[in-house]
Amino acid sequence: MTDWKVGTVTDTRTETPTGRSITISVDGWPGNLAGQHLDLRLTAPDGYQAVRSYSIASVGDATSVQLAVDRFPTGEVSPYLVDEVLPGDQLEVKGPLGRWFVWTPEDTRPIQLIAGGSGIVPLIAMARAHAMAGSTTPFRLLYSVRTPEDRFFADDLAALESETFHVDYVYTRSTPADWPTPPGRVTREVIEAVTIPASDSPGVFVCGPTGFVEAVARSLVDLGHQPQSVKTERFGG
Amino acid sequence: MSSHVDGNALAGPFSEVFRTDMTTAVCCCGGCGDTTTLATEMVYGTDALAHGSIVRCRSCDDVLITLVETPDRLVVRFPGIATLSVDRDTPPA
Numbered sequence: 001m002t003d004w005k006v007g008t009v010t011d012t013r014t015e016t017p018t019g020r021s022i023t024i025s026v027d028g029w030p031g032n033l034a035g036q037h038l039d040l041r042l043t044a045p046d047g048y049q050a051v052r053s054y055s056i057a058s059v060g061d062a063t064s065v066q067l068a069v070d071r072f073p074t075g076e077v078s079p080y081l082v083d084e085v086l087p088g089d090q091l092e093v094k095g096p097l098g099r100w101f102v103w104t105p106e107d108t109r110p111i112q113l114i115a116g117g118s119g120i121v122p123l124i125a126m127a128r129a130h131a132m133a134g135s136t137t138p139f140r141l142l143y144s145v146r147t148p149e150d151r152f153f154a155d156d157l158a159a160l161e162s163e164t165f166h167v168d169y170v171y172t173r174s175t176p177a178d179w180p181t182p183p184g185r186v187t188r189e190v191i192e193a194v195t196i197p198a199s200d201s202p203g204v205f206v207c208g209p210t211g212f213v214e215a216v217a218r219s220l221v222d223l224g225h226q227p228q229s230v231k232t233e234r235f236g237g
Numbered sequence: 238m239s240s241h242v243d244g245n246a247l248a249g250p251f252s253e254v255f256r257t258d259m260t261t262a263v264c265c266c267g268g269c270g271d272t273t274t275l276a277t278e279m280v281y282g283t284d285a286l287a288h289g290s291i292v293r294c295r296s297c298d299d300v301l302i303t304l305v306e307t308p309d310r311l312v313v314r315f316p317g318i319a320t321l322s323v324d325r326d327t328p329p330a
Contacts, residue, residue: 039249049308053246097248099258099327100276210241232277234242 004041005029009089010064015152019070019118020082021057026093031061034129035102035122035205035233038065038095042077052077055122055207055233056096057153059129065093068152070118072237101205101233105133109203109229112196113141114186114216116208120152122233123207127160139165140196144186144212146173168194186212188219198224206230209237244276244292250304253311257327264301267319271296275321 007026014020032038037055044050058066071082085091103111103126111130113123120143130139145151148171157167170190171183184190196202204225206216213234220230244260251259260276271294278301282290292302294317301317315321 037245037248047308051249053249094249094252097252097258098245098260098276100260100274101245232243233245236240236242 004092004094007065007091007093009085009087009091011087012085015068016070016150018082018150019068019152021066021068021152022081022085023058023064023066024091024093025064027063029063029065030096031063032056032059032065032096033099033102033104034059034125036096036098036125037122038067038093038097040067040077040081041092041094042080043092050076053097053235055125055235057121057124057128059125060132065095068118068121070152101207101231103129103203103205105129105135107203108135108137110138110196110200111140112202112204113139114144114191114195114204114206114208115141116144116186116212116216117146117150118152119206119208119212119233119235120157121207123205124153124156124160126205127157127165130165131160131162136164138196140194141165141167142170142186142191142195143167144170144172144208147171148174148176186216186219188222191216191219192223198226201226201229204230205233207233208235210234211237241279241281241293244274244278244280246280246290247275247292247302247304250306250311254313255323256329257323258329259321259323261327262321262323264318265320265322266294266297266299266301267317268294268299269297270319272320 007024010025011023041051054067069081072078248260262275264275265272279293289305299317303314305312
């Protein structure tokens with residue numbers, strides 16, 4: 001059984017107008033695989049508790065974890081994490097959790113990652129694991145965001161790009177000034193144009209809001225991907 | 238707009254009940270026989286996971302599992318599951 005542990009916030013970084021990343025040092029954290037999540041518990045002064053699941057952006061043996069949180073204006077927990085929490089604050093966490101939506105270097109298939117918004121979090125952990133392991137298996141990321149300012153981990157992703165890891169952005173509301181295509185959603189045509197084709201038998205990991213994940217997963221199957229090679233993680237919304 | 242998530246979200250609460258990670262367990266629906274990894278089933282009500290959630294079959298929508306959490310107890314019912322099988326090599330949760 002996995003117990004609740006007390007973590008201390010060591011760093012926060014603004015990522016987007018509505019989101020930031022938070023690094024938490026956790027005594028006794030056993031490390032985590034790429035794609036795993038943790039449960040985070042907040043307790044109000046009156047004893048009321050709220051628990052939420054957050055994917056982990058970091059990977060490996062370290063005893064700290066990096067999360068990234070997007071603010072849901074009506075949420076109970078995310079406004080606190082995005083607007084209020086400070087280095088030195090303590091949070092309760094339980095994990096690492098989940099062994100299904102994970103990538104490990106033993107998986108030598110080509111890998112296509114597809115993220116919507118803050119769905120990038122578990123997928124950047126996979127890209128980091130790929131780089132840390134020196135894996136030469138081809139990795140490609142399709143990252144859908146509303147505007148250029150809404151990219152989480154933009155600098156980190158640019159630094160990870162290599163001969164075996166390529167990032168493609170899709171902007172749904174507004175694009176950078178010199179962008180070749182107008183804003184638009186991740187359609188079947190977009191997926192066909194900029195992802196690893198089904199004929200290469202890639203593993204595919206999709207994470208984002210529920211509607212996004214379901215539309216993308218349908219397109220992937222339409223394009224010939226085997227349903228069992230497409231792993232999804234929905235975070236609601 | 239649907240607000241369900243998927244069975245990945247069950248890893249935390251089920252770590253209090255089972256020794257291994259249950260999101261990789263294979264679940265057979267008693268209603269329609271659809272057989273899939275628990276991580277791929279549909280979970281409703283996680284916005285209030287502190288109170289309860291319902292797991293539905295991704296294929297026929299039957300209620301597979303209900304979870305109710307209070308500060309003192311976690312109550313799990315399996316009204317719609319025919320079989321839940323785990324790989325004995327799955328590491329501890």
